[in-house]
Amino acid sequence: MVNITEKIKEIEDEMRRTQKNKATGGLSLKNHCWGKLARLRAQLLEPAPGAGSGGGAGFDVSKSGDARIALVGFPSVGKSTFLSKITKTKSEVAAYSFTTLTAIPGVLEYGGAEIQVLDLPGIIEGASEGKGRGRQVISAAKTSDLILMILDATKKAEQRALLEGELEAVGIRLNREPPNIYLKPKKAGGMKITFQSPPKNLDEKMLYNILRDYKMLNCEVLVRDENATVDDFIDVIMKDHRKYIKCLYVYNKIDSVSLDFLDKLAREPHTVVMSCELDLGIQDVVERCWQELQLMRIYTKRKGEEPDFSEALIVRNKSSIEEVCDQVHRTLKETFKYAMVWGASARHVPQRVGLSHIVADEDVVSIVTK
Ligand SMILES: Nc1nc2c(ncn2[C@@H]2O[C@H](COP(=O)(O)OP(=O)(O)OP(=O)(O)O)[C@@H](O)[C@H]2O)c(=O)[nH]1
Numbered sequence: 001m002v003n004i005t006e007k008i009k010e011i012e013d014e015m016r017r018t019q020k021n022k023a024t025g026g027l028s029l030k031n032h033c034w035g036k037l038a039r040l041r042a043q044l045l046e047p048a049p050g051a052g053s054g055g056g057a058g059f060d061v062s063k064s065g066d067a068r069i070a071l072v073g074f075p076s077v078g079k080s081t082f083l084s085k086i087t088k089t090k091s092e093v094a095a096y097s098f099t100t101l102t103a104i105p106g107v108l109e110y111g112g113a114e115i116q117v118l119d120l121p122g123i124i125e126g127a128s129e130g131k132g133r134g135r136q137v138i139s140a141a142k143t144s145d146l147i148l149m150i151l152d153a154t155k156k157a158e159q160r161a162l163l164e165g166e167l168e169a170v171g172i173r174l175n176r177e178p179p180n181i182y183l184k185p186k187k188a189g190g191m192k193i194t195f196q197s198p199p200k201n202l203d204e205k206m207l208y209n210i211l212r213d214y215k216m217l218n219c220e221v222l223v224r225d226e227n228a229t230v231d232d233f234i235d236v237i238m239k240d241h242r243k244y245i246k247c248l249y250v251y252n253k254i255d256s257v258s259l260d261f262l263d264k265l266a267r268e269p270h271t272v273v274m275s276c277e278l279d280l281g282i283q284d285v286v287e288r289c290w291q292e293l294q295l296m297r298i299y300t301k302r303k304g305e306e307p308d309f310s311e312a313l314i315v316r317n318k319s320s321i322e323e324v325c326d327q328v329h330r331t332l333k334e335t336f337k338y339a340m341v342w343g344a345s346a347r348h349v350p351q352r353v354g355l356s357h358i359v360a361d362e363d364v365v366s367i368v369t370k
Pocket residue numbers: 073074075076077078079080081082092093094095096097098099100101120121122123252253254255256274275276277278
């Protein structure tokens with residue numbers, strides 16, 4: 001029997017031949033070939049018999065750089081085209097679905113930071129249940145600091161909710177904070193449930209029943225948010241299996257939609273629009289990514305010298321001097337005495353601070369050791 005890879009090659013060769021001879025290869029033949037190719041490539045993505053349900057382990061790409069962005073979307077929305085635009089990595093681009101069969105990492109250089117961008121295979125409905133490489137793709141997305149949901153502006157609006165559903169199903173919560181509910185398991189004493197203000201969607205009985213279902217018979221609960229729902233409460237119980245990740249919705253292929261529609265899309269929250277083909281909006285997307293990642297650049301200065309603006313230390317938003325020390329060297333904080341800070345976080349310039357001082361973007365820091 002001819003294997004799938006050979007069949008794919010045959011069709012690709014056939015397409016190449018028809019492309020050379022346009023007279024015989026009309027659009028319908030091309031569409032037919034693309035359809036066949038997509039089906040075969042989807043088979044390549046299916047787990048081998050006996051390999052379980054697609055594996056949940058993600059792809060074997062180690063994290064590198066200052067942050068990780070995952071490109072998630074349906075097939076052929078332009079994920080690989082985008083990766084090739086913003087990084088030096090060339091990921092295969094083609095008009096048929098499932099061109100990308102594994103995770104392809106690239107490096108985006110921005111603001112002195114190196115951000116790892118993962119191009120991933122397209123996912124389809126049912127991905128969270130193990131269709132195709134869906135589980136693996138979603139696991140990879142779960143390890144990222146920001147999900148770029150790449151959407152095709154020419155396709156139906158439902159595509160976005162469908163994808164969100166797939167991610168939700170495996171515990172990813174997009175652009176949300178963990179619910180404001182305190183839950184502490186106890187060894188004994190039964191359940192103690194308190195509401196800070198009258199709840200709109202919950203009552204004590206409901207929580208009691210849910211806790212019993214999850215076999216949490218001894219615990220303390222304090223609901224601080226009056227709008228909390230049952231789903232929120234379950235998210236708190238299941239917190240080890242929930243991941244709160246920022247998501248930017250990126251509509252590609254705006255070269256093929258009307259200006260009115262484009263304008264409507266661009267006004268949606270957490271949304272950016274672009275055309276990789278026309279090179280439109282790409283830089284805006286990159287800038288929005290940078291904003292969403294909330295990375296900060298900290299410059300260091302040696303005593304008696306000018307600050308070194310040629311190389312920044314990259315730390316996460318709300319980082320303290322301690323994290324800055326860790327970026328310089330693993331053991332620096334052991335000999336730390338104090339730091340001098342110039343910039344937005346300093347109350348007066350320079351300010352003498354300790355390890356817990358929270359720095360701001362573009363601060364200059366001078367660390368004094370014992
Ligand atoms: N009209 C238009 N076509 C685009 C644009 N960007 C990409 N494409 C085309 O869309 C098709 C799919 O692009 P890919 O980058 O392979 O898409 P993908 O999302 O990586 O696809 P899979 O790896 O198969 O999931 C190719 O034919 C691209 O040339 C765009 O901005 N406008």
